[in-house]
Amino acid sequence: MNKRSLASRIKNEYIGKAYATICGLFIIFLTLSIIFFIASKGLSTFIKDGHSIYSFIFSGTWKIDDMGVNSKFGPLIFITGSTIIAIGAVIISTPLGIALAIFMNMISPKLGEKILQPSMELFVGIPSVVYGWIGISVLVPVIKSLFGGIGISALAGIIVLSVMILPTITSIASDAIKTIPKDYIEASYGLGATRWQTIIRVIIPAAKSGISTGVVLGLARAFGESLAVQMVIGNSISFPKGILGTTSTLTSYLTMNMGDSVFGTPNNDALWSMALLLLVISFIFILIIRVIGKRGEVK
Amino acid sequence: MSSKSKDKIATIVLYILSLLVVFLLVSFIGYILYKGSSSLNFKFIFGNPKSSEAGGGIGPMFFNSFYLLIVTLILTVPLGVGAGIYLAEYAKEGKVMNIIRLCIDTMSSLPSIVVGLFGLLVFVQLSKWGYSLIAGALAITILNLSSLTRVSENAIRAASSGVKEASVGLGATQWQTIWKVILPTAMPQILTGVILSSGRIFGEAAALIFTAGSSTSILHFNELSLIGKHSAFSLFRPTETLAVYIWKVNSEGMLPDATKVANGASAVLILMVLIFNFSARIIGRRIHRSFTGSK
Numbered sequence: 106m107n108k109r110s111l112a113s114r115i116k117n118e119y120i121g122k123a124y125a126t127i128c129g130l131f132i133i134f135l136t137l138s139i140i141f142f143i144a145s146k147g148l149s150t151f152i153k154d155g156h157s158i159y160s161f162i163f164s165g166t167w168k169i170d171d172m173g174v175n176s177k178f179g180p181l182i183f184i185t186g187s188t189i190i191a192i193g194a195v196i197i198s199t200p201l202g203i204a205l206a207i208f209m210n211m212i213s214p215k216l217g218e219k220i221l222q223p224s225m226e227l228f229v230g231i232p233s234v235v236y237g238w239i240g241i242s243v244l245v246p247v248i249k250s251l252f253g254g255i256g257i258s259a260l261a262g263i264i265v266l267s268v269m270i271l272p273t274i275t276s277i278a279s280d281a282i283k284t285i286p287k288d289y290i291e292a293s294y295g296l297g298a299t300r301w302q303t304i305i306r307v308i309i310p311a312a313k314s315g316i317s318t319g320v321v322l323g324l325a326r327a328f329g330e331s332l333a334v335q336m337v338i339g340n341s342i343s344f345p346k347g348i349l350g351t352t353s354t355l356t357s358y359l360t361m362n363m364g365d366s367v368f369g370t371p372n373n374d375a376l377w378s379m380a381l382l383l384l385v386i387s388f389i390f391i392l393i394i395r396v397i398g399k400r401g402e403v404k
Numbered sequence: 405m406s407s408k409s410k411d412k413i414a415t416i417v418l419y420i421l422s423l424l425v426v427f428l429l430v431s432f433i434g435y436i437l438y439k440g441s442s443s444l445n446f447k448f449i450f451g452n453p454k455s456s457e458a459g460g461g462i463g464p465m466f467f468n469s470f471y472l473l474i475v476t477l478i479l480t481v482p483l484g485v486g487a488g489i490y491l492a493e494y495a496k497e498g499k500v501m502n503i504i505r506l507c508i509d510t511m512s513s514l515p516s517i518v519v520g521l522f523g524l525l526v527f528v529q530l531s532k533w534g535y536s537l538i539a540g541a542l543a544i545t546i547l548n549l550s551s552l553t554r555v556s557e558n559a560i561r562a563a564s565s566g567v568k569e570a571s572v573g574l575g576a577t578q579w580q581t582i583w584k585v586i587l588p589t590a591m592p593q594i595l596t597g598v599i600l601s602s603g604r605i606f607g608e609a610a611a612l613i614f615t616a617g618s619s620t621s622i623l624h625f626n627e628l629s630l631i632g633k634h635s636a637f638s639l640f641r642p643t644e645t646l647a648v649y650i651w652k653v654n655s656e657g658m659l660p661d662a663t664k665v666a667n668g669a670s671a672v673l674i675l676m677v678l679i680f681n682f683s684a685r686i687i688g689r690r691i692h693r694s695f696t697g698s699k
Contacts, residue, residue: 114577117577117579117580118577118578118579118580119579120579121579121582121583122494122578122579124486125486125487125489125490125493125494126490126494127486128482128483128484128485128486128487128489128490129486129487129490129491129494129495129500129504130504131483131487132487132504132507132508132511132549132550132553133503133504133507135507135511135546135549136507136510136511137507138526139511139514139518139519139522139546142522142525142526143518143521143522143525146525201421201425204417204418204421204422205421205422205425207418208418208419208421208422212415212418212419213419216422220426221422221425221426223681223685224425224426224429226600226681227429227433227677227678227681228429229604230600230603230604230607230677230680230681231432231433231607231674231677232604232606232607232608232609232647232673232677233607233609233610234607234609234647234648234650234651234670234673235436235607235650235670235673235674237651237654238650238654238666238667238670239432239435239436239670241654242439242663242666242667243435268428271425299407299408299410299411300411300414300415301407301410301411301414301415302407302411304414322513325513326513328515329513329514329515329516329517329518330515330610331515331516331517331610332609332610332651335655336651336654336655356515356517356610359517359521360517360610360613363521363524363614364613364614364618368529377521380517380518380521383515383517383518384514384518387510387513387514387515387518388510390513391506391509391510391513394509395509
């Protein structure tokens with residue numbers, strides 16, 4: 106009797122429980138191995154090839170020599186490129202995303218649910234190469250005819266990215282607005298405030314931490330996007346000369362060069378260091394989001 | 405200006421902004437479909453590509469995208485649903501749970517190129533598989549695991565409230581309850597999540613360039629081997645997908661009709677994304693109906 110019940114417990118409970126637990130722990134294992142492998146490759150620029158971490162972050166001279174012996178690895182150009190483009194995209198998307206989130210929740214929930222919500226899902230679903238392709242075939246010629254120059258520019262990258270991160274900011278801001286207690290809004294209306302006054306004075310302050318989370322996530326997505334940006338910014342190894350100049354980002358440079366480079370050479374190690382840098386940047390974004398979340402809870 | 409008229413103006417501005425965004429989306433999709441419409445024919449979608457002359461198709465890439473999607477789903481779904489079950493039913497609030505959450509957050513915000521490079525290092529180089537379908541599928545599995553875990557966790561949590569006590573009270577074990585009662589109820593919602601992420605997998609390129617590679621061999625469908633180098637179903641051959649092909653056609657510029665090919669391939673990609681999105685919507689609506697009994 107006892108034996109059979111053990112056997113049936115194994116069959117009915119333990120196998121399933123063990124499977125689920127392994128899947129859960131596997132996520133930890135995966136994350137740690139990603140960090141381990143990227144770090145072990147990325148750090149060899151500093152350990153094996155003897156470049157200083159300081160100059161890797163603050164120097165702007167990027168010189169690739171064929172053998173890799175006299176190469177200078179100062180990826181400040183790419184860091185600057187990534188930052189300008191990501192921040193530019195966030196500057197365009199944030200006001201628009203907040204406006205959409207307000208519209209979906211305060212002005213017309215019906216249109217929001219029936220039209221805007223599905224539109225946002227479609228925006229997310231459009232592949233980044235298609236964004237890049239439209240960037241080249243439509244946006245670049247438009248910029249060229251409006252502002253002169255060659256059209257391929259940091260500005261094109263900013264505009265493409267701003268469309269790509271709009272759904273992130275909108276949906277997270279909208280979730281934040283949804284969780285605001287109805288009492289706040291009704292109290293504000295009760296005091297005689299108009300809808301717009303309620304939006305400005307009550308809704309936005311109350312949803313502040315949610316909106317900031319959305320902005321940081323948008324920034325993270327903008328930093329990590331590679332192909333759409335790579336297709337429209339020109340990939341010149343230079344600081345952008347103004348917003349219409351060409352430049353490179355961390356991701357675009359990696360995309361362009363990893364394929365041709367030979368494993369184990371200093372030039373290749375430097376690419377892995379850039380990947381490590383991207384990993385560290387995405388950690389920083391997660392930390393910021395956690396801090397914002399904690400602050401929001403305390404309130 | 406009175407606060408009443410300010411309110412009116414603000415409302416109008418918000419309406420205009422929302423309309424503009426919807427208009428942008430509609431014209432975006434309309435433009436792609438219009439531009440690619442001349443290529444939406446049998447010869448283009450199923451034909452072989454040409455390397456330096458005009459008139460090539462996208463047949464092998466189209467097949468590759470689907471095959472890669474299927475292999476990825478076979479890997480991702482059991483893992484994601486398992487992890488979702490663990491988080492929703494077995495894990496206790498505390499240290500392990502927090503670490504898993506942090507890991508999920510980390511994985512979901514990893515740039516896809518970083519995941520691609522990890523794949524290059526581990527699945528292409530260390531494993532000695534070379535650029536291969538399996539390397540690509542594993543890389544996108546990593547990319548999508550976090551979102552699928554979240555979707556399944558939420559679905560299972562929503563489905564388990566109420567029915568759990570009843571089932572355990574009737575003498576079922578916790579796993580039996582999950583397997584026979586909760587999971588079937590949660591399945592439609594999980595399915596919606598799976599279909600939506602299928603759309604993303606279908607369009608992913610950055611993580612694939614350095615794992616599945618950007619070349620494809622001529623496919624031989626008469627061989628049904630998972631290992632053989634020449635079989636269309638081989639897991640170990642370079643597998644250029646449609647999204648990667650669009651990128652390559654643009655960056656290499658070898659094709660005289662690159663614009664036409666890119667337009668056509670974009671239209672096919674967008675059509676697939678639309679199909680995935682609408683089917684997810686329809687399934688979502690069905691669930692809502694069956695749960696609430698409303699029309």
